Amino acid sequence: MAFFLEVLIGGLLTGVLYSLVALGFVLIFKASGVFNFAQGAMVLMAGLALVQLFEPTYIGLWHFVGVGALSAAVVGLLVLRTVRGGTFAAAKGDWRIHLPKIVAVGAGLLGGVLALAGGAKGWPLWLAIPAAIAVMVAVAWVVERWVLRPLVNQEGIILFMATLGVTFFIDGFSQTLFGSNVYPLNIGLSKDPMFLLEGVFEGGILVNKLDISGGVIAGVLVAGLAVFFQKTRIGRALRAVADDHAAAQSVGIPLNWIWFIVWSVAGVVALVAAIVWGSKLGIQFSLTFLALKALPVLILGGFTSVPGAIVGGLLIGAGEKVAEVYFPVVTKFLTGTAMPGGVEYWFAYVLALLFLLFRPQGLFGERIIERV
Amino acid sequence: MTSVPANAGSNDTFPKMLVEMARSRGAAPAYREKEHGIWQTYDWTRSAAETRRLAAGLHTLGFRRGDKLVIVGDNRPRLYWAMGAAQAIGGVPVPVYQDSVAAELAYVIENAEARFAVAENQEQVDKLLEIQRSVPSLKTIVYDDPRGLRHYEGVHAYADVQTRGDEALARDAELVSRETAVGKGADAAIMLYTSGTTGRPKGVVLSHDNLAWAARAGGRVDGLRAGDELLSYLPMAWVGDHIFSYAQGHTIGLVVNCPESAATVMTDLREIGPTYYFAPPRVLENLITQVTIRMEDAGALQRRMFRYFMAHARRVGSALLDGAPVSAADRLLYRLGEWFVYGPLKNQLGMSRVRVAYTAGEAVGPEIFNFFRALGVNMKQLYGQTEASVFVTIHPDGEVFQDTVGKPVPDVELKIADNGEVLYRSPGVFREYFKNPTATADTKTADGWVHTGDAGYLDQRGHLRIIDRAKDVGKLKDGTLFAPKYIENKLKFFPHINEAVAFGQDGDFVSAFVNIDMTAVGDWAERRNISYASYQELAARPEVYDLIQSEIEEVNRDLADDPRMAGAQIRRFLVLPKALDADDGELTRTNKVRRGFIGDRYKSLVDALNGSATSVRMSAEVTFEDGRKGLIEGTVAIRDAATVQPARRAA
């Protein structure tokens, strides 16, 4: 029993990661109807950016400087936009039309110098994380400007294929720049084992502290998102878009801006996933494949349900760990020969498939009445 | 050369020819009809069989030798068969224009004493039923397309009549062939009603011999062959369609293709790609307009290529067609143009395979005529009449001139009367106007010469040139032929000239009013930075006078080429400060110049032209578009135009 619980808890914490990636999917799908396969690649991107800034020794000073400059430029632009209230537009001939460029270059230089000045020591966490977020905002901007906007009004499958293209691009881009190495990320989360429920089971249940802190971080993020969606103006706008694109248009929110915001938020979610995952296994190329695992989670939870993504992730994570461990045992018990292991590889998908047959709209989805 | 069936003598009527066609080329296509999305093809055997069945069926309905069968509808194989069926049992088909209103149709039916009619569809049946009330002699109506006619009573479905025919043939297999055998070449084959410019339509009676001669003669001139493709899109009641589709179909073995509907003619033309083509000038003009409009939307490269190669084609295309010598470089360039422009263009127009194309009916502008010649389409003019079974003159290969209507077809004799009227005599000359001996005698002399009503002359090359309607042709004081419409048309071929009025009847010389074309001249003026504020101002500009003068002098050179017209060159002209307008009574509602009215109205101007003044005061009342009237006043300049000494080219 104790062993089962250990397996279960381990699985649940893997599930947290799945949930985080699935959450990114759901946010984007809800707001823009895009099935974003690049969410996994975004986790990789976020992780690499953070590693650059936090532990530049791994890769090299100039990468650090570059990422630092980029993030500072983005922050500069965002500050400028906030101060000037929305639009960069200015009359022709007015010098202020060049303001964004000036700010971007200036802030970029500042960021670069800041990186250089710090030498190879990297930035402190309180600076590195916002800077990594700024990098993800830049990614969101590029995707919105160069991928989504030209493809507006295309069919879903075309947009999906485009995000696959984006995935290829990000994969290729990050590996060209940073190689295929694994970069451990140590932001000070303890990896020590600890024992729980020693009173109930003999010897208690062995749990990794990191898993616990991962769960906590994810929880904080979800809470933060909830506040963002409920309390902020832009959050409410996002929810309006999810309900009805035309309605959102009519209250005067530019769709492009919505997309940019939501991709940025998905970038933040990706960064959190990268922190948790990277602390555990290091930042590496295989993070891209997290996207694949998030898909069955979405089936269970429904494409448009945030709680669904969380519950679905936990279910899948726990389920596949348990299945992995017990499948050979059970098959041996049932048929006399143990089926081979590796069930983890497909369990989530088959579970999703079965689920689809019986409850196609997912756990939290709504039933659709068709009309002619 | 030609493959006209050799034993033409024994097959002296169309029903006999049909039987012969079915025997000798039974499996070859005779008719095609675009129906249900494909070109349904009927071979000669099928055509003969369908015709026989219908003939037998009509016979059981009481149709007898000498009966008239009114046929009304679009070009359809089944309607052509109806013609054959009527002829097979000694009747005379009377095709009628399908867009005639009931009253026109009623006149024809009454005049022809027709008891039977075959109609294409509900629309025509409804017309016939209405007529039946006032013309009770019309007894039997047969319809082809049953749509909407299911509940009609007293009318017969084409298919039902054929079924009756089957039954009759089962009883008496020789029913139709016996009747066919009785027929002779001199029998009436068809009656075609000509609208005529005045009075009631007259029924022109043409015999089998008339039509067979015409069909073969035309075929021989242009080497038509069995299997040549033709799109029959002009009304069946028009003599041209009857000759090209029915008569030449039966004598030569052409394939007659019937379009799906009037709306799809262009598409159908393109699909069929006929080898033998006829189009009246207005159709050709429309085609060119469409080409121009569509090319204007093309990319810059395409447009430049089009312009460049079309200019080249205008230079050498016609010469190549005529087999005249053309330099190797020009030939090569033309080949290149064929690949990039002419070929695709002909393909778009459905003319890729055209071997012979005719245009006739009215004067065709040189721009239009030459456009098609330049592309390599063997476009020719022909001159003909219903009364002649079409063929009077035709352009022989290698002798195609835009300003003539060709040489007499073999067996046709031509003569020009003193008043300039063209008369002809040929085996194709009609028998009579039905029930109208007076009109027949007026038109056809006792020895077989037919008055065309057109004035013309034979030029040095032996080509006939038509000048005008004979009644409009006058003389100058010295007896020189003066053909105002001929001169006016020559002027109007210039894009800058919108209308022209020529004067000179019983005068010393010819003079003219010219109306400039506001768009064309305005455009011309803008490119030369000539400023103007109004039509009146533009018309008075000396530069415009220069332009018009040069064009008039060109016409004079043209006229001088011709000894009979040389004396009628334009000596003096003026440019009218106002556009001739139907609202002022200067034009007819169909935009024809009312010469007499204009002469009276602007008497002072005409007098000044006849005198020697260089300018004249005028004032005239104008009606504006909103109905208000106003006065135009001013001084109009009069210019002398250079004339050319005649007989520059010694005959």
Next chain:
Amino acid sequence: MFYREAGQFKTSYGRDMAVFPIAQDRIAIGLIVAIAFLAVPFMATEYFLSSIMVPTLILALAAIGLNILVGYCGQVSLGSGAFMAIGAYAAYNFAIRVPELPLLVTILLGGVVSAMVGIAFGIPSLRIKGFYLAVATLAAQFFFDWLFLRVGWFTNYTPSGSVNAPQLNVFGWIVNTPTEKYLFVLGVVCVLAVLAKNLVRGHVGRQWMAIRDMDIAAEIIGIRPMYAKLTAFAVSSFFVGVAGSLWAFVHLGSWEPLAFNIDRSFQLLFAVIIGGLGSIAGCFMGAAFMWILPIFLDIALPPLGELVGWKMDKATVSHFGFMIFGALIVFFLIVEPHGLARLWSIMKEKLRLWPFPY
């Protein structure tokens, strides 16, 4: 410009419904086929035949299969790699367990087995649509990856997990050299492509398209959705399965399950979309694009890098190629979301209308 359609009229429905109703198209396609059979085998190098032509053709066949499902019937699948694997392993097992069977039959049986599995995995499509279905097809992908990797029976318990194709004996013709392989594959692909074209223009094809365009209306005019969808899955999987067995037997010779992993599925989906949804000819263009572009990048990138003084090692070339590839795909989707086939037909339309713009 090349088209001379005047005079090409149709006197029967047979001619009107022909695949290539225009004579110039018939000539062009005849020429292409003739060149492919008669000229290419003698002029191309062995490398070109075995590394470019053979795989491109087989991928095109698989793309045709996938296009029937995605492009014609509107059911998105991310599991086509698995169905290639099923075809390959089924053919392999028929070959080693029933060696008497002729090779062609073995290969076709591979397709048949794949078709049956396809029907099973098509059942969810009766209830779900779009991306939900796409994820369901992923289950096939991962399940069969695992099955062939872990369950020894399928690989005849070879210790390495890698299996070898039997000798290719097509009714006595030993297919051995690259040229022979090319001709064999070309023959099979041509025949199957014709069959596919016939299906999609026949009434079953119309049923698929009706389901794709508006499934409710389709059902109301009497199309049984189950029949239409499951036939699409079956036919699609058959083509993909045959392509899989060809890929394994003819192109690879010996292979592991990795040859048919999720990347293959994505590759095929890209081939279909870049080629053009709902176009058989597009499958060939899409397959060529997907197969040849990476090879081209591999060859072209190092010298290009040298130009700007960047020495790329092999890994960098592949990563950089990936990046360019991804960017090109996005670029392509933006320029013409309906694929190369649409681009081609627009061009053809322009040529047909020449010299007019419309």
Next chain:
Amino acid sequence: MSAPRTRTIGDTLLTVDRISLSFGGVKALTDVSFDIAKGEVRAIIGPNGAGKSSMLNCINGFYHPQQGSITYKSVKRSQMRPHEAAAQGIARTFQNIALFKGMSTLDNIMTGRNLRMKTGILAQALHFGPARAEEIEHRLAVERIIEFLEIEHIRKTPVGRLPYGLQKRVELGRALAAEPELLLLDEPMAGMNIEEKQDMCRFILDVNDEFGTTICLIEHDMGVVMDISDRVVVLDYGKKIGDGVPDEIKRNQTVIDAYLGVSH
């Protein structure tokens, strides 16, 4: 000039008996009964939301009423899928055009023939013998419909490119291709101009005349309904409030209050 429409209206083809339909508590139809006689043109009218489309959806099996029964050709049925209804000779058109956008006019109408096309997949793949003969046979049938509806010129045009009025006509063609006994038309003239409406009326009457097809249509244009229908059912808030020949309906006070009075 044309002769009066002389048609035979025969026995009852379809009976709707006390049907009720609701969606999660929202009542769409309550206790509705009426019948359709063979060969007649039957109209269903009523204000928006009266349950007209739901009625058609019940008849062709798209919705399943919770109570009541439908008897078609003397067979009482309970549950039926739409494609089964189609197989029994019920065809329909839709309020919002439901054509297959990616296909040509010809192919769209050909899909209407699918119930009559029997050759197997293998034969179709070979496109030889029976499969080819079948395609050609049905193509001819479809061409007759194309001629009937006067849409020859758009035969090969993808329907997505057609103007609205023509799309409606193609949709009618697709329904006719099935050679139905009962044709359900859901607002066949919605959004059309007067000329298009006249054309559509003519086609509907011609269908009824030439093929003897029974027609049940929903229409808002009162003039059209009174002109072309033999009998009219009036629904309001899911309940039947009138049933009879057009003249009766025009005089029915309940109907005038509920509907005619409002719109006129």
